[in-house]
Amino acid sequence: MDCTGDCTGAAGEHSGIPGVTMQVGWPGLSRAITLSVVLTSAFWVALGAWLFHGHIAADHRGSAGAVTRDAGAPDGRSGLLDGLTGGAPGAAPTRPHVLAPVQVGRLAIPVVGVAAASLTDTFSQGRAQGARQHDAIDIMAGEGAPVLAASPGRVEKLFLSHDGGNTIYIRSPDRRLIYYYAHLAGYDPALREGMTVQVGQRLGTVGHTGNADPAAPHLHFAVWSADPSQGWSQQGTAINPYPLLTGRAAPK
Numbered sequence: 001m002d003c004t005g006d007c008t009g010a011a012g013e014h015s016g017i018p019g020v021t022m023q024v025g026w027p028g029l030s031r032a033i034t035l036s037v038v039l040t041s042a043f044w045v046a047l048g049a050w051l052f053h054g055h056i057a058a059d060h061r062g063s064a065g066a067v068t069r070d071a072g073a074p075d076g077r078s079g080l081l082d083g084l085t086g087g088a089p090g091a092a093p094t095r096p097h098v099l100a101p102v103q104v105g106r107l108a109i110p111v112v113g114v115a116a117a118s119l120t121d122t123f124s125q126g127r128a129q130g131a132r133q134h135d136a137i138d139i140m141a142g143e144g145a146p147v148l149a150a151s152p153g154r155v156e157k158l159f160l161s162h163d164g165g166n167t168i169y170i171r172s173p174d175r176r177l178i179y180y181y182a183h184l185a186g187y188d189p190a191l192r193e194g195m196t197v198q199v200g201q202r203l204g205t206v207g208h209t210g211n212a213d214p215a216a217p218h219l220h221f222a223v224w225s226a227d228p229s230q231g232w233s234q235q236g237t238a239i240n241p242y243p244l245l246t247g248r249a250a251p252k
């Protein structure tokens, strides 16, 4: 930050205080000047913090959309590799990994390396010996494959569930949808409840936590309607993710 005329003025006032206090010997004036200096300093500290914060926010806005980008990499290609390998060892993930996901439908495919054509519609399949409908899609992938945000939103809950294992609940910006990711091996180190994610942002890795078969790691991905006034645990109707991910009607 450049120090302009005002800044120099503040420094001048500060350096003048001892002289003023000793020569005038007027405690009231001394206190007034001291208070003025303190307030002026506070103003510059606040301005500096605001400018810094604005810079970070602008950086994040710049990476919006399905753009291959990694905060630690100057170009998209190395950013993609960083994302696939989990970033440089030991590097503190201070900004999100954002990859370019496959997107042919309304939602991006939330697992790296999975083509839309390879997805199987498992929404209507039975689960728990037919006691309930699956109401989700299982995206088969290798253990450790990066899981990406299929759609933007806010991370409302990171929850360890008996059946779902490591799960993530992400609320759409209009709060009318909840995206649910389950059986993750682990979360991205930068992932936090309350944070906003963009399409393609790395959320974690595919695994088999919860009741998934260790021999068939996959991402269980569900979409629910939701009442905007309700919390993450109040889900409405399940929506079949298959047409949203593939742009095709669900097979009969």
Ligand SMILES: [Zn+2]
Residues within 6 Å of the ligand: 134, 136, 137, 138, 219, 220, 221
């Ligand atoms: Zn499933």
